[in-house]
Amino acid sequence: MSETPARVGLFVTCLVDLFRPSVGFAAVKLLEDAGCTVEVPALQTCCGQPAYNSGDKADTKAIARQVIDAFENFDYVVVPSGSCGGMIKEHYPELFADEPAMFQRVQHLAKRTYELVSFLTDVRGIAQVDARYSGTVTYHDACSGLRELGVKQQPRKLLKTVSGLALKELPGAEICCGFGGTFCIKYPEISDKMVTDKAADIVATGADTLLAGDMGCLLNMAGKLARLGKTVRVRHVAEILAGVAENTPPIGAPEDAR
Amino acid sequence: MQPTSHAFKENAHQALGNANLQKALGLMRAGFPAKRLATIARLPEFEALREEGKAIKDHVLENLDFYLETFERNVVARGGKVHWCRTPQEAREAVLGICRALDAKTVTKGKSMIAEEIALNDYLEANAITPVETDLGEYIIQIRKEYPSHIIAPAIHLVKEQVAESFRETHKELDPGRVLTEAPTLVAEARTVLREKFLAADIGITGANFCIAETGSSIIVTNEGNGDLTQTLTKAHIVLASLEKIVPTLEDVSTILRLLARSATGQEFSTYTTVSTGPRRAEDTDGPAEYHVVFLDNGRSAMLGTEFQDMLRCIRCGACMNHCPVYATVGGHAYGWVYPGPMGAVLTPTLVGVAEAGHLPNASTFCGRCESVCPMKIPLPRMMRHWREREFERKLSPANYRAGLAAWAFLARRPALYHWAVSIATRVLGVAGRRRGRFRSLPLAGGWTAGRDMPAPEGQSFQSLWAERRRSGKAA
Numbered sequence: 188m189s190e191t192p193a194r195v196g197l198f199v200t201c202l203v204d205l206f207r208p209s210v211g212f213a214a215v216k217l218l219e220d221a222g223c224t225v226e227v228p229a230l231q232t233c234c235g236q237p238a239y240n241s242g243d244k245a246d247t248k249a250i251a252r253q254v255i256d257a258f259e260n261f262d263y264v265v266v267p268s269g270s271c272g273g274m275i276k277e278h279y280p281e282l283f284a285d286e287p288a289m290f291q292r293v294q295h296l297a298k299r300t301y302e303l304v305s306f307l308t309d310v311r312g313i314a315q316v317d318a319r320y321s322g323t324v325t326y327h328d329a330c331s332g333l334r335e336l337g338v339k340q341q342p343r344k345l346l347k348t349v350s351g352l353a354l355k356e357l358p359g360a361e362i363c364c365g366f367g368g369t370f371c372i373k374y375p376e377i378s379d380k381m382v383t384d385k386a387a388d389i390v391a392t393g394a395d396t397l398l399a400g401d402m403g404c405l406l407n408m409a410g411k412l413a414r415l416g417k418t419v420r421v422r423h424v425a426e427i428l429a430g431v432a433e434n435t436p437p438i439g440a441p442e443d444a445r
Numbered sequence: 446m447q448p449t450s451h452a453f454k455e456n457a458h459q460a461l462g463n464a465n466l467q468k469a470l471g472l473m474r475a476g477f478p479a480k481r482l483a484t485i486a487r488l489p490e491f492e493a494l495r496e497e498g499k500a501i502k503d504h505v506l507e508n509l510d511f512y513l514e515t516f517e518r519n520v521v522a523r524g525g526k527v528h529w530c531r532t533p534q535e536a537r538e539a540v541l542g543i544c545r546a547l548d549a550k551t552v553t554k555g556k557s558m559i560a561e562e563i564a565l566n567d568y569l570e571a572n573a574i575t576p577v578e579t580d581l582g583e584y585i586i587q588i589r590k591e592y593p594s595h596i597i598a599p600a601i602h603l604v605k606e607q608v609a610e611s612f613r614e615t616h617k618e619l620d621p622g623r624v625l626t627e628a629p630t631l632v633a634e635a636r637t638v639l640r641e642k643f644l645a646a647d648i649g650i651t652g653a654n655f656c657i658a659e660t661g662s663s664i665i666v667t668n669e670g671n672g673d674l675t676q677t678l679t680k681a682h683i684v685l686a687s688l689e690k691i692v693p694t695l696e697d698v699s700t701i702l703r704l705l706a707r708s709a710t711g712q713e714f715s716t717y718t719t720v721s722t723g724p725r726r727a728e729d730t731d732g733p734a735e736y737h738v739v740f741l742d743n744g745r746s747a748m749l750g751t752e753f754q755d756m757l758r759c760i761r762c763g764a765c766m767n768h769c770p771v772y773a774t775v776g777g778h779a780y781g782w783v784y785p786g787p788m789g790a791v792l793t794p795t796l797v798g799v800a801e802a803g804h805l806p807n808a809s810t811f812c813g814r815c816e817s818v819c820p821m822k823i824p825l826p827r828m829m830r831h832w833r834e835r836e837f838e839r840k841l842s843p844a845n846y847r848a849g850l851a852a853w854a855f856l857a858r859r860p861a862l863y864h865w866a867v868s869i870a871t872r873v874l875g876v877a878g879r880r881r882g883r884f885r886s887l888p889l890a891g892g893w894t895a896g897r898d899m900p901a902p903e904g905q906s907f908q909s910l911w912a913e914r915r916r917s918g919k920a921a
Binding site: 368 | 454457458461770771774775807808809810811812813814816817827830832833834835836837838842846850853854856857858860863864867870871879880881882883885892893895896897898899900901902903905906907908910911912
């Protein structure tokens with residue numbers, strides 16, 4: 188593990204802020220355990236993807252400017268989502284390609300921005316976590332983290348060091364679950380069929396727990412599994428790696444479930 | 446054909462309820478991606494080849510006029526003719542002109558997406574010329590009066606029982622008691638029926654996978670050999686191609702051919718790769734007496750120099766649709782025109798207009814799998830986003846969606862107000878959903894909750910909890 192202290196700005200993401208603060212606190216714990224001091228700028232709201240993917244460039248740029256203002260003075264920006272992380276790292280520079288002064292600032296920010304789990308392994312050199320979880324988990328590779336940021340082995344590497352945990356690979360783990368941000372709003376019927384197929388693949392693994400690194404996909408898959416009456420527990424990977432699963436019920440589960 | 450891309454949602458709804466289609470799509474989902482992966486795993490230089498192929502095509506697009514003129518010069522030098530057509534109508538008329546000059550009654554056709562794009566079959570029939578499709582998939586959809594649902598596997602939306610049924614209805618001269626339960630029997634029957642048509646045809650029409658500037662040759666790749674018979678047995682061979690099919694040299698083609706079949710079907714090479722150069726020469730034992738290349742622009746030259754230029758690198762392998770989770774869910778016909786899937790989502794709005802085809806670039810989760818498998822590294826999601834930008838600028842997206850987006854953006858640009866609104870929403874939803882942990886229905890989320898529950902928020906926003914933690918001095 189890296190001994191150098193680092194000042195990290197946590198980009199919480201709008202879905203963690205709204206639906207599941209536990210994931211944000213799990214991220215804070217993991218980062219502090221990795222020798223970072225964590226701050227959460229209050230000037231953040233969302234990364235701007237809903238506007239960006241709807242073709243609304245003006246609002247996207249305004250939101251991106253807010254993020255750049257709030258985060259550019261940290262050593263690193265860490266995001267518990269490959270989707271929002273990919274937006275800042277890959278797409279912000281494209282947005283300001285025609286504005287040299289902004290482009291420089293945004294590149295500076297993009298270079299320091301990481302998805303949470305890959306930051307822990309690739310930047311902080313974390314090789315194991317101090318956590319327990321009894322169960323067989325399967326892992327869905329959220330699309331943006333996988334294809335834009337190359338997050339694939341990092342979560343598996345750390346999950347294997349959680350005591351009591353068995354990892355069962357999910358066939359088709361790299362196929363989209365059908366969430367797609369604005370896609371599930373515009374084409375709910377197609378989105379629903381996609382997550383139905385995904386749920387069948389998840390159930391077929393026999394795993395009792397489903398993990399992923401993106402809240403959007405997790406809400407989608409948890410919502411489908413719940414509607415189908417399946418008892419698979421759904422959680423963000425950070426909750427397991429931080430060892431805080433017992434503090435909150437799984438996503439979409441009743442308050443007495445743990 | 447009349448596009449129905451504007452009705453994408455209704456088309457998709459029908460597709461989801463079509464059991465045969467869903468069965469066929471299930472087979473495709475399991476087939477192509479695994480085969481591609483196995484083949485490229487045996488070719489360590491595959492990634493480097495993608496870069497090479499992309500560079501060849503980028504070079505062509507920067508010098509397209511030069512290579513097109515070189516190609517024409519070499520076609521003419523070998524006794525052939527090139528027909529330049531700006532519109533589908535001009536291309537149809539060029540083909541008809543050649544047919545009329547040779548007094549043709551029947552034409553055989555190899556697989557050609559340009560023929561689909563210009564709706565050639567309908568036009569020929571209206572002019573008393575009978576077109577016969579000789580690619581098995583194209584033949585099946587021709588007798589069923591359908592159009593392709595996939596650019597390399599036109600009948601992939603069908604299961605073999607449907608094909609058997611269509612064969613019984615069409616091939617009435619054959620024994621009604623014959624058994625048609627297995628695919629090889631169906632192939633053999635089509636082969637027998639088609640053999641007669643090959644021999645009777647006056648003119649053969651094929652597409653072109655490549656047009657080689659240095660030799661004036663066209664190339665097709667097939668797995669059935671139907672293209673060879675189509676073009677060698679007739680009086681004239683007509684090649685239908687779009688401008689971007691041009692490649693400088695045979696050497697360049699061999700690079701791209703190493704990418705094509707591997708990306709398309711997971712084969713190392715297609716069964717037949719046929720190079721056609723000019724009409725039959727005096728010393729040749731067979732071949733057509735005339736060789737024509739009909740080049741279609743149809744808006745492609747207008748893509749040069751725009752954010753859509755990269756699309757013209759497309760070699761029509763179909764890998765993007767083979768790997769698209771949306772295509773795998775609704776099939777190709779839902780897209781409502783000739784080109785489906787991710788490449789269609791970019792190309793169709795160019796060819797039929799974004800007002801007609803605006804749904805297509807929206808019907809993507811931006812999962813990025815298409816770009817990751819595209820042998821020509823075309824940034825398909827980025828170009829779909831460009832279409833969304835044009836739609837947004839022209840206010841073509843639905844009014845209620847735009848209003849929702851504007852309200853959200855208003856809040857997202859005002860952090861203090863946003864955090865206040867979120868803290869209220871989490872409290873209200875948290876209290877309402879705490880016991881069950883999820884909602885079976887929610888106002889404004891009917892689309893979502895029709896098929897899934899909506900997980901309930903925990904009850905307080907992260908930002909308000911974080912502020913509390915800092916106030917109580919627990920912050921690190």
